[in-house]
Amino acid sequence: MNKRSNTSIQMIADYEGDVTNMLNVHVDGEIPILATRNMALFPGVIAPVIIGRKQSLSLLRKIRRNQDTAFAVFCQKDQEVEHPGENDLFSYGVYAKLVKVLEMPGPSNNHTAIIQALGRCKLKRVTRTSPFMLAEVTQAMEEMPSAKDTEFKTAMEDLRSITLNYIRQNEDLPDESQFALNNISNDIIAVDFVCTNLPFDIKDKEELIATNSFKDRVIGTLRVLHKELQLLELKQNIRSKTREDLDEQQREYFLQQQIKNIKEELGNGDGSPERKELEEKAKNKKWPEEIGKVFKKELDKLDMFNPQSPEYSIQFNYLQTMTNLPWGEYTTDNLDLKRAQRILNNDHYGMEKVKERILEYMAVLKLRGDLKSPIICLYGPPGVGKTSLGKSIASAMKRKYVRMSLGGLHDESEIRGHRRTYVGAMPGRIIKNIQKAGSSNPVFILDEIDKVTQNTVNGDPSSALLEVLDPEQNNAFHDNYLDVDYDLSKVLFIATANDLGSIPRPLLDRMELIEVSGYITEEKIEIAKRHLIPREIDNCGLDEKGAKPTFNKAAIEKIVEQYTRESGVRQLEKQVNKALRKLAYKKALDRTLPYEKITPNEIEDLLGKPPFYRDIYQGNDYAGVVTGLA
Structure with missing residues (x-):
């Protein structure tokens, strides 16, 4: 069947x-x-x-x-x-x-x-x-009741009455079933008819058919009917409540339709493509309930403006900013410490303190599963790789990478944003960069934090950074344009500076300071061999199939000692680039590489006479030069 x-x-x-x-x-x-x-x-x-x-x-x-x-x-x-x-x-x-x-x-x-x-x-x-x-x-024999059993007759009358009541209340049963039951005169057939046809649970029916006493089957049927009536009453109560809610929803719907018709008559119909776009984006947002209420309230305000008015454009831009932010969206961290260590070592030579701190943070995050991000400040001389280290950290953790240059920043609104009452108001650069990253936990580089202007007519930008760089406050960062709190606690902020003396003390106190010292000659030679020379060969077009120029160690040392005088490696990179450009020029002219292996003898030919000499500051015979200062 x-x-x-x-x-x-x-x-x-x-x-x-x-x-x-x-x-x-x-x-x-x-x-x-x-x-x-x-x-x-x-x-x-x-x-x-x-x-x-x-x-x-x-x-x-x-x-x-x-x-x-x-x-x-x-x-x-x-x-x-x-x-x-x-x-x-x-x-x-x-x-x-x-x-x-x-x-x-x-x-x-x-x-x-x-x-x-x-x-x-x-x-x-x-x-x-x-x-x-x-x-x-x-x-299976059945024990039938006697014709004089008044208890059985009373039970049967009760059964017929309750069954008819149940059929009337149950909308799933046809009305013909009442007629059928009323026309069954035999009590025994009537009971079996009720047991067969009413939608009882199959286990209840099997218990009834297994009952040997017919009177017990009638009483059992009454018990099941009472239970079904209670369930039916409960269902009807639930239906009644939901029907009331539905009636209220229908009332609101009709009112909304009337408002829509009035707006269409006025030429400002509901359902513009912009509004639909915002509503679609809002459906997938993981923002807190309070933010959702603010968005709904602001979206309703949009309907009050004429699409041709400037206020409409301002309101639409604000709502678009809200929907474009990655509320509660995080990239999954790759916490493989060996992989991270390998990437950091491949990208940067030295910098052991910084690498160690990043690996410690990843290790704790791996053990705990959740952790407030530290605020790190890397300080040291120019050209040692502070800024580029941020990209390597993002790559090691598989996070998004954003960089914000603070050099010469003189307006507090650049950090906190402008209030929407101003013409041309926009969110601050912190919120803009989070929006650009598309995730709420990027690696965020605050470059040249020591170059921020203080106490200008436009406020104090360095004081505006206090909230951003405080792990106890930045879980509710307040942007003036956004006008709601945004969680920055999962963002890994890395600030860079050359001189700590120009950073205000409260701001300095909020950051974990790690010194990135200058490189000695041996380290510069390794950096040139591993990173600078291969990159500049590629930049100068000398990486084609066939012979490639190579620098021996003495040649690199000569460039470091006699052509540069710095803590970092920027000038070294420029000198290497200059030498390779000269080779590229000669190769393009003669179609052959003048020499593949570059030794100290070829360096002067490529770079000219060296401007610095080590013997000036190594001996004390040169007047006016002190070894320590050199």
Whole structure:
């Protein structure tokens, strides 16, 4: 039998007179078994059963050849089982006889069998499952109430009354079911009719059919009916509440439609492409509930402005800024310490203190899972790689990278943004760069923090940085333009400076200071070999297939000692570039490289006479030069 809904009454049954002969059925030996899904039959009821499974169709063909063949009907425990066995059937069922077979139209090859249920039976064991199921069953006798049993009569009157009340309240049951119940005069058939047709749980039905005393079955049916009525009342209460909510929503909807029609008449219709775009973006935002309320309020304000007015453009730009910010969106950190160490070492030579601090932060983050980002300030002479280190840190952690140059910053609004009352108002550069990064946890480089102008007519920009660079405050950074709090606590801020003396003390106190000292000659030689020379060969177009120029160690040392005088490596990079440009010029002129290996002898040819001499400051014979100062 195929799956069927048991929510509507499809059964017709009545029996006048004594039902004992119909219910008192006894068949010895093996009989065929019809397994039904989600349908339990009770004695005396006639029911249509849809036949679709191969097992059931084989049984139907056998019974049609001989309509007097007795068989039994048992319900499955699990309706999903396609080929049920003994353990898949409930223990109690009914004997049955075939009344009629109706062939259903269509390619499904389904048949509807009209079956009359007879007396109860109990399953002993299944003896065969193919081509149809055979089993040994025994008759299950029923204890019938006496005609003078007033308790039974009272229970029956109560059952009929409650059943009619249940049918009236249940919208899923057809009205014809009341008529059918009223026209069944026999109490026994009426009880079995109710048990078969009402949408009780299949386990409740099986408990009722397993009851040997008929009066106990009536009382059990009353108990189930009372439970179903309570559930039905609960459902109706829920429906009533939701209907009230729906009515309120419909009222609001009609009012909104009226407002929309009025606006369309005025030439300012709702549903502009800009508004729809903002609403679509807002759906995917992970912002806090308070931010969502502010956005909704500001979006409603947009409807009050004419699209041609300047206020509309200002409001739209503000809402666009809100939706473009990565609220609660974070990139996933790669906390593989060995990988991070390898990337940092490959990109920068030396700088052990900085690398160690970054790896410590990653290690703690890996162990804790969540951590406020430190505020680091790298200070040291120019050209030692402070700024470029930020890119390597971002690459090592697989975070977004943004850089903000603070050199010469003289306006506090550059940090905090302008209030929207001003013409041309915009968010501060902190919020702009977060928006540009597209994530709330980038590596954020604050370059040249010591060059920020202090105490100007436009405020004090260095004081505006106090909130940004305080781990206790920056989880609620307030931008004047945005006018709501934004969480910067997951941003890894790295400031760079050349001179700590010009940084205000409160700002200095908020940062973790790490010195990046200048390089000695040996370190500069390594940096040139590993990073500068390969990069400049590429920049000068000398990396084509074939011979490439190479510098020996003495040549690099000569450039460092006699052509540069600095703590960093910027001038060294320029001198290497100058030498390679000269080679590129000669190669382009003669189509051949004048020399592949560059030694100290070739350096003077490429760079000219050296401007600095080490012996000036190595001996004390040169007047006016002190070794320490040199």
